[in-house]
Amino acid sequence: MFVYLSVMVGVGGSASESPEFRDLATSVGRFCRRPKADRDPEHLAVGLIQLRQVIDSLELDFSETAAAFTATDEWDRQGSTSPIDWIRHNCNMASGTSADRVRVGEEMSKMPKSLESMSRGEIGFAHLSYMAGLASAQAESAPNQPFDETVLLEKARRSSVGSFWHFCKKVRHANDPAGFNAEQEEAAQARFLRLSAHDDGSVWLDGWLDSSGGAALRTALEPLARPDGGGDDRSRERLMADALVDLATHALDTAQIPQRASQRPHLQVTATLETLRGLAGAPAADMEFSSPVGSLTVQRLACDATISRILLNPDSVVVDVGRSMRVVSTPTRRALNVRDGHCRWPGCDRPASWSAAHHLVHWICGGATDLDNLILLCHRHHTRVHEGGWQLLSVDDRLVAMPPPEPLLTRSARAPAATTAA
Structure with a gap:
């Protein structure tokens, strides 16, 4: 039997709810109820940046709290299989997101300069998350080597989140090629594709590819997913779907698929x-x-x-x-x-x-x-x-x-x- 501890802010009271969380919930509620009509675009732009910085600060606090919770046995006492599973269920989060927050909380002490930079809005929580991933990987591959955030922080300040993720992947390989390659192989082993037929005959595709497999598919689809020219108003998603069908049809038409039972595959x-x-x-x-x-x-x-x-x-x-x-x-x-x-x-x-x-x-x-x-x-x-x-x-x-x-x-x-x- 699972027992769920109520720690949600602003959704009713509970005996374990602290005054700090009640004050935070009150402040957040008051902020969300502020007048929002007739705001000029410049005000919206500034507000978005400021709001994101506040959310990043709360994400960092959540991560620190999650790491502290993981170090206890409360999750086991409540019947969960792991602290990540407890956070996933009780905080309504995905497993990967839960693990990421715990990792940030556990590694944040190794990144004091990056924490200061985030507090000034120079980098975002997402940058910090990728740094924490590198710190965690290094702790496993080279536990006696101190983590140096200097180069990473300099790069993060100058990079978008996507570019910084790409850079961190390269650093990860440079630091631990064996571990990086093992992760790549594990991802390739996890590939899957599921085709589910609906009552109307349409087919739902659900799948997952590793990075190299996904790159191969995109390389094949991209040249086929171009608009025909003037008047082609197909969405990007429709273009990619049409390209996938074209690719399969072409393979059938040109006999590029191995024969079975002395007959080449075909639509019957x-x-x-x-x-x-x-x-x-x-x-x-x-x-x-x-x-x-x-x-x-x-x-x-x-x-x-x-x-x-x-x-x-x-x-x-x-x-x-x-x-x-x-x-x-x-x-x-x-x-x-x-x-x-x-x-x-x-x-x-x-x-x-x-x-x-x-x-x-x-x-x-x-x-x-x-x-x-x-x-x-x-x-x-x-x-x-x-x-x-x-x-x-x-x-x-x-x-x-x-x-x-x-x-x-x-x-x-x-x-x-x-x-x-x-």
Whole structure:
């Protein structure tokens, strides 16, 4: 059974609440209730700086108190597994933040000049936190060597928090390369990626990468996450998500993923003929690792795919399987790549290897699979044409993208078919 000691300031009273904390809570409450209307920008700017300095001072006091608490057995008496766990739970903090505050409190006596500098607003608590991390690491790797804050403080005064963190990483390696490399390996071993499917078929990504793994992913995504040009209003987050999908699609298209069971990995879609034709009343298609997809998506994927005909009897039993046939032959695709060179959407220069062969008149509607009826479209713009309803019109020998004039309509339904396209 856990017993939680109430030490929260300003949330009711308790027998253990000291007069100092009551006075602090009263002062903070009075400050937060001050008039805030009609404050000019200069006043806001000065206020932010001053408020941050006060918060930093309180963070330092909290850290000192947390370190003192850690040295007691009160956390054990109350049933917690560690002092960090007690602080995490009772102070509503993350475990990493709790450990950081304790570390600052334990190492602050080694940084007297830095404490004075922080009190004058020359550095922030975040700078002090990174210094404490170095002091703690040195205490483990070289316990007999005194910690010298001089160089660090000089650097902190001239650096943003981000730059100082980068500098401290370099110092950490210089002081203890073996320990630094061990931490890097431990971080690499902790990598994970979780894909969770929602009821609507969307996928939630949750993961963690070490610094080098994250750098590799960002290096691959950044060139793909550029706006297309004028009119591309996608957010940074959307650009990165689209880039990740493009990267996966490109790997599938170019056979860069190892084969399994004598077949290269591919998107597998099973659809009726009516779904492929976009007729009303047709069922959604099945896609492996996905919820059912609509006819417009099926038509886009079928533009540049391998098609297999499967005949079923009325009991959905397979009675015949036709040969797989590539919609766009290899020679035709090679010629298309040479002619277009890149995505033909106005302003897009995504290369041919990152593009699909798009039928101007879909083959399911009688369009020919030849160079006169094919153009290259990157996966984003191919989706925009099919699912988004955009059109590409030829005006004075150049393509012009036209947005959909009205919601898309489907044609009349027919009887269910017994044909599957994959």
